[in-house]
Amino acid sequence: MTRAILNRLVQAALVAFMVGLICFVMTRSLPGDLAYRIAAGRYGYDVVDSAAAAKVAAELDLAKPAILALFDWMGDLLRFDLGTSLVTGKPVIEEIAMQLGHTIELALAAIVLSLFIGPPLGILAGLRPGGVLDRTLMIVSTALRALPQFVVGLILIIVFGLTLNLLPAAGHTHGAHLVLPALTLALGLAAVSNRVARDAMVAVSRSPYYAFGRTKGLSEWQVFSRHGLRNVAVPIVTYLGVQFVYLVEGVVVVETLFAWPGIGHALVHAIFGRDVPMIQGTALVMGLMFVALNALVDLFCHGIDPRRRSA
Secondary structure, X not given: OHHHHHXXXXXXXXXXXXXXXXXXXXXXXXXXXXXXXXXXXXXXXXXXXXXXXXXXXXXXXXXOOHHHHHHHHHHHHHOOOOOEOOOOOOEHHHHHHHHHHHHHHXXXXXXXXXXXXXXXXXXXXXXXXXXXXXXXXXXXXXXXXXXXXXXXXHHHHHHHHHHOOOOOOOOOOOHHXXXXXHHHHHHHHXXXXXXXXXXXXXXXXXXXXXXXXXXXXXXXXXXXXXXXXXXXXXXXXXXXXXXXXXXXXXXXXXXXXXXXXXXXXXXXXXXXXXXXXXXXXXXXXXXXXXXXXXXXXXXXXXHHOHHHHHO
16 A cells, blocks of 8 residues: 555656646647737736736746746745746635635535446446346447537536526536536446446356355345445446546536636636646646545555455
């Protein structure tokens, strides 16, 4: 376990370096005047002019060579300082702290919803492979994975927000606003986790130890709860770790679509405003979230799989 934790720490350091470098290079390579975009982010596109852009360029020393600006950011990062937003003038860490809680709330809600939707249906389908439920889930899962997240979100908005008028389409004032964005992410996660659960259940139900449980006279529920559930859970949890990539990517699209004030929404606005420190900071936090979530998955699998502990 110590080696695994050290490996994750090294991975986090590499993520921090690569994310900062790539974001800096890509942002500086975007077309358009950097000072003008920052000034537009501060004062608005309707009132910004060349004088305002020149004032911003002089204030922020944008004429400084790019490599020196990158080294300055790396130096701040070593001191655990993400810098200052070029648009708002506030510390990036404060900006992220306000938005990260909303993103974590959305991500956790999506994960919980996906666990209630995907694995139970997959296990039921795996108990009767080739049945009606199994074939139906295959079709639905394929369709959900083929559709981009913004299309799934728009469909949910049209059906539940506009047609049925059951849920708010966007915003963040009460709990009902969380349902549609969380469901959009959860459906994408469940589309894969149900197939993983189905395949795992088929493999477990055909294993010798599962058959031995039946020969002992145990009921189907007793065989499943004692010999099947934990063995089915391991591949599901492991694959959910891989699916966290989908979750981190989806947060950017879904938060923008539903006007959810999270870190993905902030990243999009930072890109439009060429707010380089904010882009680097938000991308860095999202990358470290991915590393941390995968570390938690490893620890959880270590806890539920006795073979890993004995190894």
